[in-house]
Amino acid sequence: MSKTIGFIGLGTMGSPMAVNLAKAGHTVHGWNRSDGRSGPLLAAGGRAAASIREAVREADVVITMLPDSPQVEEVSYGPDGILAHARRGALVIDMSTIAPRTSTELARKAAEQGIRVLDAPVAGGEAGAIDGVLSIMVGGEAADFEEAKPVFEALGRTIVHCGPHGIGQTVKAANQLILAVNIQACAEAVVFLEKSGVKLEAALDVLGGGLAGSHVLTRKKNNFLRRDYTPSFTMGLHSKDMGIVSDTARAIGAVLPLASIAAQLIGSAVARGDADLDHSALLRGVELLSGYDAQ
Known part of the structure; x- marks a missing residue:
């Protein structure tokens, strides 16, 4: 059940989440917009990627954990973005807290590239991320949610599919x-x-x-x-x-x-x-x- 995961955003929340995924046996390629954040992931057995392309090109699952809608859009779109380099059939899970309309638009644009999307924001703060006990509220297709469960179970305790795209947000x-x-x-x-x-x-x-x-x-x-x-x-x-x-x-x-x-x-x-x-x-x-x- 282990996955190859491209993890985008190794900040206060993203870093411990990526670490927990690596500890759970997943192969995690982490990338952050600023340097110097990959140390904990490397110590847990993960890998540091030099670019978004390197992080996502072989990934079964791509996770984004970023501050707001503009950052999610920045890493998702354009010639250097996730949608340009993730393989067809990959599952993108945005775990940032962003506007529901941004999530639905991302899902629409990703579908045009044959890429699936879940919006899966979390609650529980830094302590919950470190301890792997986050609450995860998920929007998207039910089949994609079921496929993502082993990933979510490494990160949280309360994991609920709430409805279609944007409803998690x-x-x-x-x-x-x-x-x-x-x-x-x-x-x-x-x-x-x-x-x-x-x-x-x-x-x-x-x-x-x-x-x-x-x-x-x-x-x-x-x-x-x-x-x-x-x-x-x-x-x-x-x-x-x-x-x-x-x-x-x-x-x-x-x-x-x-x-x-x-x-x-x-x-x-x-x-x-x-x-x-x-x-x-x-x-x-x-x-x-x-x-x-x-x-």
Whole structure:
């Protein structure tokens, strides 16, 4: 069941994902747009490719893990891109978080070259990528999803075929909407509790054990307590994702009041210079609005 995989994008998420694929017995040829990112993959038994062509020309599966739609389009199209050099019948799996319309257009153009596509964005952050426990939401043909399962199983624990092309990205956008609103609610609760004189750690413990508990509260509790905003997922990337939510909602006629507010608050944090901080740094904005300096 091992595959030859061309892996495009060895960043914060892509590098540990490529490593896990190599450890699972797949032959992985990794390429990154900037140099110096192939070390972990090489240590895991993978190979570094000098170009996209070299990474994909013999691949059964090509995986892209990139920041946004423009980067996916850049590596996919043109004379040096994936579609120009992947073999006919290959399966391209885009695991980036991008606009659903970009995914559907990629699938359409790839089909003209006899190349199949799945959109398969992930949730779980850097820790989930390292541990191989990502949630993977997949759009595309059911038969292609079944073929890709051994690849997905090296990367994640919750793996669901959600529907046709673009639907994986739509589900990921919903994930980011819920996450943004949840983090903002937790941040507001932190300031509410502190200004009331409550012992914060004890309060968050008891809240976490009841209906108010959530993965966000569990995973971000120490960020809030310590004001530690070392990024597991940056504010800048979450701002990009909320743009996808807003654009898609407008296109389909969905009115999302809380999503709009959350997008504005995240955008405000980015404008203040917090783009490279963890998205739990939404707490800084609540602190500023509440009359004291953010920590």
